[in-house]
Amino acid sequence: MRRSPARTPEEDALLQKAARLLPGGILGGYSTPPELAFVVREARGARLYDVSGREYLDYILGSGPLVLGHAHPAVVAAVERQLAKGTTYFQVSEPTLALAEEICRAVPCAEQIRFTSSGTEATFFALRLARAFRKRDKILKFEGGFHGTHDYSLMSVGPRSPKAYPAPLPDSAGIPHAIQEHVLIAPFNDLAETEAIIAAHHADLAAVIMEPFQRLLVPDKGFLAGVREITRQFGVPLIFDEIVTGFRFAYGGAQEYYGVVPDLAALGKIIGGGFPLAAVVGRAEIMRHLAPALEGTPEFVVQAGTLNGNPIAAAAGLATLEELRRPGAYERLFATGERVKVALQDAARAAGLAAQVAGEAPVFEIYFTERPVTDYRATLSADRELHAAFTRALLERGLVKAAQKFYVSLAHGEAEVSKTIDIFSGALRAVAAQRRKDCRGGQANLAQQTTKVRRYGV
Ligand SMILES: Cc1ncc(COP(=O)(O)O)c(C=O)c1O
Numbered sequence: 001m002r003r004s005p006a007r008t009p010e011e012d013a014l015l016q017k018a019a020r021l022l023p024g025g026i027l028g029g030y031s032t033p034p035e036l037a038f039v040v041r042e043a044r045g046a047r048l049y050d051v052s053g054r055e056y057l058d059y060i061l062g063s064g065p066l067v068l069g070h071a072h073p074a075v076v077a078a079v080e081r082q083l084a085k086g087t088t089y090f091q092v093s094e095p096t097l098a099l100a101e102e103i104c105r106a107v108p109c110a111e112q113i114r115f116t117s118s119g120t121e122a123t124f125f126a127l128r129l130a131r132a133f134r135k136r137d138k139i140l141k142f143e144g145g146f147h148g149t150h151d152y153s154l155m156s157v158g159p160r161s162p163k164a165y166p167a168p169l170p171d172s173a174g175i176p177h178a179i180q181e182h183v184l185i186a187p188f189n190d191l192a193e194t195e196a197i198i199a200a201h202h203a204d205l206a207a208v209i210m211e212p213f214q215r216l217l218v219p220d221k222g223f224l225a226g227v228r229e230i231t232r233q234f235g236v237p238l239i240f241d242e243i244v245t246g247f248r249f250a251y252g253g254a255q256e257y258y259g260v261v262p263d264l265a266a267l268g269k270i271i272g273g274g275f276p277l278a279a280v281v282g283r284a285e286i287m288r289h290l291a292p293a294l295e296g297t298p299e300f301v302v303q304a305g306t307l308n309g310n311p312i313a314a315a316a317g318l319a320t321l322e323e324l325r326r327p328g329a330y331e332r333l334f335a336t337g338e339r340v341k342v343a344l345q346d347a348a349r350a351a352g353l354a355a356q357v358a359g360e361a362p363v364f365e366i367y368f369t370e371r372p373v374t375d376y377r378a379t380l381s382a383d384r385e386l387h388a389a390f391t392r393a394l395l396e397r398g399l400v401k402a403a404q405k406f407y408v409s410l411a412h413g414e415a416e417v418s419k420t421i422d423i424f425s426g427a428l429r430a431v432a433a434q435r436r437k438d439c440r441g442g443q444a445n446l447a448q449q450t451t452k453v454r455r456y457g458v
Helices: 009-021 071-085 092-104 119-134 191-204 223-234 252-257 282-290 311-324 329-350 384-396 414-441 445-449
Strands: 038-043 047-050 055-058 112-116 136-142 183-186 205-210 240-242 266-267 278-282 356-360 362-365
Touching: 038 329, 047 356, 047 445, 055 445, 071 311, 092 119, 092 311, 092 362, 112 119, 119 136, 119 205, 119 240, 119 329, 136 191, 183 191, 191 205, 191 356, 205 223, 223 240, 240 252, 252 266, 278 282, 311 329, 311 362, 329 356, 329 362, 362 384, 384 414
Parallel strands: 136 183, 136 205, 205 240, 240 266
Antiparallel strands: 038 047, 047 055, 112 278, 266 278, 356 362
């Protein structure tokens, strides 16, 4: 199926330029099959428009920051007001301080905050802080968990053939071999195994870092509390990576939503309102290692960045949080997400496909498998070709999503939801029909149509 209207010569030329100038023609986090590639001209609410004038329902939302949708009037106005006052200072400013105060008021573990520009930096510095505090080097992360693209994070994020726990497998070329010695891997939602690894290695551990809602995996009842309990018992700082969940699952993030409070947390995405801003927050006892009073001592943690706490980003973040504080905002976000999620499961059933829709209402994904998706290894049982064909079929029908996630926003209204439901059933019927045809013909045509699944940065 081809998108209509067809791509214009102007957009073709831009895509050729992208292919020449950008490795793979992309920015690193999202790609499409070449014949469906497009260049964004603008976006409003829940819709994107490409240079050829084609419209897309957007379930990427800038990879998550735009919980209000694109170009929300309150965010645009706040940014315009701040623009006239200057764009960056490298010093404390009013919007940055107001955002710091609001985050520390909202997030249970946040006694103090240090801003960074990206989520990758936030988790990287949270780990450095924990090492300085604990005076140990090793960290424990969970298989399938993603904390950005630094060397410690890219361990066992997406192993196709995982090793025995707690051995890590690097996900990228270019990571020094020595880093592997400093990272242990545990299975998400397996408390007994996690406890056993922590009990065996606690004397070397600087931190346990985890996404409390890992990619699309909902924590089993008692799992987060169990990890909290054992880390507290051994005095190992627990870091929640709340870059996705912060201010999304509840105003206080996953720590409020699931009721478990870590020692440190990394925040990003929503708090920057669509601009580059992220943060490390946590207990003052640990955060104090960042204070210049310690400079020159072995306790001091160096962390600085040209755009740390950028005032434009802070103004956008504050405006976003103000909208989220309006009565009913979270109820609406969850109700929309739930409707879309249930519609997706129903459409898969109607198309005769075995599928599990995993996640929480604001962030979810479909896995084509009969097995319930409660741990990373269960995700390996899913049919990747079918999933990539489905993602492609959505794009052909004008719905754009990341390779492995649907984000919903407050801008997804009735019109967007009903259009989405129609697109789901058309796309799922089409891939199911293709699958039946392939089976009859004994060949894997779906494989030829699919794009490579990208796992990172969503
Ligand atoms: C859970 C999680 N941690 C960290 C990151 C990295 O954030 P950034 O892309 O801002 O570096 C991401 C990005 O998607 C993420 O989903």
